Amino acid sequence: MGSIFSLQQILNGLQLGSIYALIALGYTLVYGIVRLINFAHGDFFMIGAYAAYGSFYMFNALVAGRSGTLAFLVLLAAMIGGASIAYLTNKFAYKPLRYKPKLSSLITAIGVSMFIEYFFSALPAIGPSYRSFPDILVRKEIRLGNAVISNLVIIDLAVAAILMVGLTLLVRKTTLGKAMRAVSQDKDAARLMGIDIEKVISFTFMVGGAFAGAAGLLAGMTYPRIFPYMGILPGLKAFIAAVLGGIGNIPGAMLGAYIMGIAETFASAYNSLIGEGIAFAILILVLLIRPRGLLAEKIADKI
Amino acid sequence: MKKVLFVMAPVVLVAASYAQDIKIGGIGPVTGEAATFGISTKNGMTMAVDEWNAKGGIFGGRKAKLIFEDDKGDPSEGAIVWNKLIQQDNVVAIVGTVMSKVSLVGAPISQAAGIPMISPTSTNEKVTLVGDYIFRACFIDPFQGTVGANFAFNDLKARSAAAIFDLGNDYTKGLAENFKKQFEKLGGKVVAFEGHPTGTTDFKAQLTKILQGKPDVIYIPDYYNDVGLIAKQARELGFKGPLVGGDGWDSPELVKIGGTAVENGFFTNHYSSEDKRAIVQAFVKKYKAKFGAEPDALAALGYDAMYIMLDAIKRAGSTKGAAIRDALKATDINVVSGRIKFDENRNPIKSAVIIEIKNGKQVYRTTVNP
Numbered sequence A: 001m002g003s004i005f006s007l008q009q010i011l012n013g014l015q016l017g018s019i020y021a022l023i024a025l026g027y028t029l030v031y032g033i034v035r036l037i038n039f040a041h042g043d044f045f046m047i048g049a050y051a052a053y054g055s056f057y058m059f060n061a062l063v064a065g066r067s068g069t070l071a072f073l074v075l076l077a078a079m080i081g082g083a084s085i086a087y088l089t090n091k092f093a094y095k096p097l098r099y100k101p102k103l104s105s106l107i108t109a110i111g112v113s114m115f116i117e118y119f120f121s122a123l124p125a126i127g128p129s130y131r132s133f134p135d136i137l138v139r140k141e142i143r144l145g146n147a148v149i150s151n152l153v154i155i156d157l158a159v160a161a162i163l164m165v166g167l168t169l170l171v172r173k174t175t176l177g178k179a180m181r182a183v184s185q186d187k188d189a190a191r192l193m194g195i196d197i198e199k200v201i202s203f204t205f206m207v208g209g210a211f212a213g214a215a216g217l218l219a220g221m222t223y224p225r226i227f228p229y230m231g232i233l234p235g236l237k238a239f240i241a242a243v244l245g246g247i248g249n250i251p252g253a254m255l256g257a258y259i260m261g262i263a264e265t266f267a268s269a270y271n272s273l274i275g276e277g278i279a280f281a282i283l284i285l286v287l288l289i290r291p292r293g294l295l296a297e298k299i300a301d302k303i
Numbered sequence B: 001m002k003k004v005l006f007v008m009a010p011v012v013l014v015a016a017s018y019a020q021d022i023k024i025g026g027i028g029p030v031t032g033e034a035a036t037f038g039i040s041t042k043n044g045m046t047m048a049v050d051e052w053n054a055k056g057g058i059f060g061g062r063k064a065k066l067i068f069e070d071d072k073g074d075p076s077e078g079a080i081v082w083n084k085l086i087q088q089d090n091v092v093a094i095v096g097t098v099m100s101k102v103s104l105v106g107a108p109i110s111q112a113a114g115i116p117m118i119s120p121t122s123t124n125e126k127v128t129l130v131g132d133y134i135f136r137a138c139f140i141d142p143f144q145g146t147v148g149a150n151f152a153f154n155d156l157k158a159r160s161a162a163a164i165f166d167l168g169n170d171y172t173k174g175l176a177e178n179f180k181k182q183f184e185k186l187g188g189k190v191v192a193f194e195g196h197p198t199g200t201t202d203f204k205a206q207l208t209k210i211l212q213g214k215p216d217v218i219y220i221p222d223y224y225n226d227v228g229l230i231a232k233q234a235r236e237l238g239f240k241g242p243l244v245g246g247d248g249w250d251s252p253e254l255v256k257i258g259g260t261a262v263e264n265g266f267f268t269n270h271y272s273s274e275d276k277r278a279i280v281q282a283f284v285k286k287y288k289a290k291f292g293a294e295p296d297a298l299a300a301l302g303y304d305a306m307y308i309m310l311d312a313i314k315r316a317g318s319t320k321g322a323a324i325r326d327a328l329k330a331t332d333i334n335v336v337s338g339r340i341k342f343d344e345n346r347n348p349i350k351s352a353v354i355i356e357i358k359n360g361k362q363v364y365r366t367t368v369n370p
Helices: A007-034 A041-063 A067-097 A102-122 A151-173 A175-185 A187-192 A197-222 A232-245 A250-270 A272-289 B002-020 B035-054 B075-088 B100-113 B141-155 B170-185 B204-212 B224-236 B253-262 B278-291 B297-316 B321-329
Strands: A141-144 A147-150 B022-028 B064-070 B093-095 B117-119 B134-136 B160-166 B189-196 B217-219 B243-245 B265-269 B332-335 B338-341 B352-358 B361-368
Touching (some): A007 A041, A007 A175, A007 A197, A007 B204, A041 A067, A041 A102, A041 A197, A041 A232, A067 A102, A067 A197, A147 A151, A151 A197, A175 A187, A175 A197, A187 A197, A232 A250, A232 A272, A250 A272, A272 B189, B022 B075, B035 B064, B064 B075, B075 B093, B075 B100, B093 B297, B100 B117, B100 B170, B141 B170, B141 B217, B141 B243, B141 B352, B141 B361, B160 B170, B160 B204, B170 B189, B170 B217, B189 B204, B204 B224, B224 B243, B253 B352, B278 B297, B297 B332
Parallel strands (some): B022 B064, B093 B117, B117 B134, B217 B243, B243 B265
Antiparallel strands (some): A141 A147, B265 B352, B352 B361
């Protein structure tokens, strides 16, 4: 009998953490720029899963058996799906409230979240019932000592890693990234420097949405069941991961997400009921001991 | 005044003829996590009502009118529709619902109102213990868990087993506990007994722990949605042995979600469409013609439950709750899922079948008597 801290459990935790990480990044990016907790973010994740689901059946016949190409197209569709809903949400729900009290945006975020969930479950093409997510790739397993690594674990980890490296480069090395950082530090000064801040905010939402969309596809492949309310719990947990890492901080969100994934897996292996609650226990602990998160931003808070 | 009467007359006539219909409430989860269960059940109930009406009604030329409500597989939603049917629609009896956790909420409402209820498929023991107005058409959890353990031990020759079940669901917990009891009684070893939270999609932590005990067989008494996911993740973690479950597996969706992972899977069930009895074959033929699909056990039990209820109302010759209840108690009838008589706890005494998943199809394996 092994313990709950086996290699297999660490792998399970990393896999779950990768999905949380991709969602958590969106929370942190948006918070960093507009100081808004976008509670509809978990639903962008759901839209990504459905975009992947729909595009799979669209492209399946087209590429006939080349599952690599198919997986790439589906990933693209999921990211575009997530980005589009994020763009629309920002344009119609948050932009009109940009200079209104923070509370209005926060409540709107909750409203948008419910709207997306109920609207999509009312659409006949989506409906409120569970759908089984198709197998995009053939599953393969490799044995490694006591642990079994499936190709899905590798794909989840790799896609998350590639996207996270891409995001870091985007933020650190490009002009657009510089503009994002400028807007996050001081909106008024950024505007004076000639930065179109609405454009930057819109772009940030789309990047966050695209990441959530990608997470939706990975979750669909790993846990092949999707439904319109699938974003609520992962969304909450990813939000906690972002808070744990220090909201507004990109490496912090990734770190927080992997800690969450592994903690949840270990706790579930110990006792399932604890597993489900561990995220919230972590949140309470962080708020008590280190309210600004593990890797808190050093800039003074302006709120 | 005359004019008013003249206008009112057709309204009164319509109301009078409407009152002739005997209103029966039907409840099932047509949407949500057990949607295919609800749809099949509703189809079965509708078919039974149509058959009785085509024969000239229940008694005194009065026809049955089915008012069907969706409980979404959710206990709080169940309470709402239960109250609606009794208080607003004034139904004389209720046939429903599918999931034990919802029936456990509805049964006290029926009991308090004195409206007889028969659940087609709620297998949890506690449902009919709520009171003397509550009946069911299916066998109960101890029986399914026991049959599952006997099958795993005697037929599959398993000597060690593990169980994974939904902590928030009385049905799956009940089956798992009874499986464990019987398997250990036979001399087998239960190496792991793991619950999982309701609504989760990631079962890997629990499965990894289960597989560390190297079980010969895993007992998964969940509903098809979770079974598909659990089976896939168990195979992904390298488990190759047989999977055993209960009637919650009975859905065409199981193979869609689980794919090849649910091969080498077996479950206990109420009926098989391959059963050669004439009443079964007639039912299968009519159902196919009407709904264009093979009837699953949920359809058969929905049909049976409605049939038993209408038969009792006919024998009672009354729409009074107490009269229908007494007639239900005296039931002795041959229906699709077997010959039904009720024991002192209003549970039917009947047989079970074992179904195997082979090449994506459900294949009849054997019948087990109580």
